Amino acid sequence: MLAAPGVGPLYTRLRPQSLRTRLLLAASVVLTAFFVITGFALESAFGDSAQQAQRDKLEGIVYSLLSALGPSASGELTIATATVPDARLKSAASSLQAALFNEDGVAVWRSVNYVDLPTPQMPAVGEWNFQYLDEPDAFAMSFGLRWIDLADDPRRYTVMVIEDASSYRAQLQAYRRALWTWMLVCGLGLLGVQVLVLQWGLSPLRKLIAELRRIELGEQQDIRADYPDELRPLTQGLNAMIQNERNQQTRYRNALGDLAHSLKTPLAVVQGITEDHDMPPQLRSTLGEQVQSMQQITGYQLRKAAAAGRRTLAEPVLIRPLCEKLVNALVKVYADKNARFELLIDPRLRLRAESGDMFELIGNLLDNAAKYGNGLVRLSVHHEGRTALIEVADNGPGFPDDAEELLERGVRADMKKPGQGIGLAAVYDLVRAYEGQLLLGASDLGGARVTVRLPG
Incomplete structure (x- = not known):
């Protein structure tokens, strides 16, 4: 007896059986990976660009402060608040702060809204230092300079400008929302286009399946439609297989019919001999049993051989x-x-x-x-x-x-x-x-x- 089919591995049961589903799944994975990688790359590039813009902006403010530098009555270098070019440095509610430190890290000038912060790291003369401050969540730009007074006494100073990072973060968040929204829209659009492409590309297979169903239902005898070059060998092979199977079944049945007809007359003759009363009864009985057994065996084997069995594309x-x-x-x-x-x-x-x-x-x-x-x-x-x-x-x-x-x-x-x-x-x-x-x-x-x- 034939054993019942077993349960396959888990991956076999979960594997999609539809060719269309497989292609869509593969396209979805590739598109998702592409858009995710592209999105993170664009987001990172925009973040770098925004930081560079922030750095350039703070550099410009530092340059404007350098243009407003001048000596005080005590000989220290200072900045006259009235001459500060950026009005935000004159407002107590502004998010932009600035200060001028001497070589001892003491602020000799500060904007009206400057809050006490740890002494910054002093860059070398002529060097810039751009950094992000966790507290108070701001960007800082420092520039080191040397001032030589009339007494030919060089002194080191550091100009620092600090701007709150909230506007930068708001800009980055707005870009991120817009970026991923458009990425999602474009991804869904491309996936929809992929579905249409698959519908068009797989249409010959659907047409072939429809023809095979009509053959199974007996509505047509072979595959007749014209198909692309990739499917033409398959359709020709299917037509040849269908025709060969029909011819084989016909040959089998014709051969079995000829065999049955050939055996019928000899068995009838032998059966007639068994009815001869001149034959000894014991021999007649034995011969009759054997003839009957031969007829049963021949009939059974002919029925067994005539069984068509499972036929390809048979009509239900x-x-x-x-x-x-x-x-x-x-x-x-x-x-x-x-x-x-x-x-x-x-x-x-x-x-x-x-x-x-x-x-x-x-x-x-x-x-x-x-x-x-x-x-x-x-x-x-x-x-x-x-x-x-x-x-x-x-x-x-x-x-x-x-x-x-x-x-x-x-x-x-x-x-x-x-x-x-x-x-x-x-x-x-x-x-x-x-x-x-x-x-x-x-x-x-x-x-x-x-x-x-x-x-x-």
């Missing part, structure tokens, strides 16, 4: 009408047993199989159930996922304990054993031809139950 068979014909015939055959049949089959249900094979398979199961049951037979056919499930149950004595072993031993043992095994052997061969599974068990009606699982 409407099951309920086929089962109703079988039931109508069996009701007459087993009228003496008052046989009753229950059919649990959706009228729209179709199975992908040959109608002759289904007639043989279901017919044997119903015949066995009616023959060895006690008058009640129930047939159920339905789908469980991608598996077709056929169940026949009766209210008879059920199967013997060695029923499973009997099937596994092969057809010859089934043919020689009287009882249900004869019909089940033919059913088992058909099930194997369809790569299915046959299970024997007990039914809830009190008798035997045969379950057949077929792919599709």
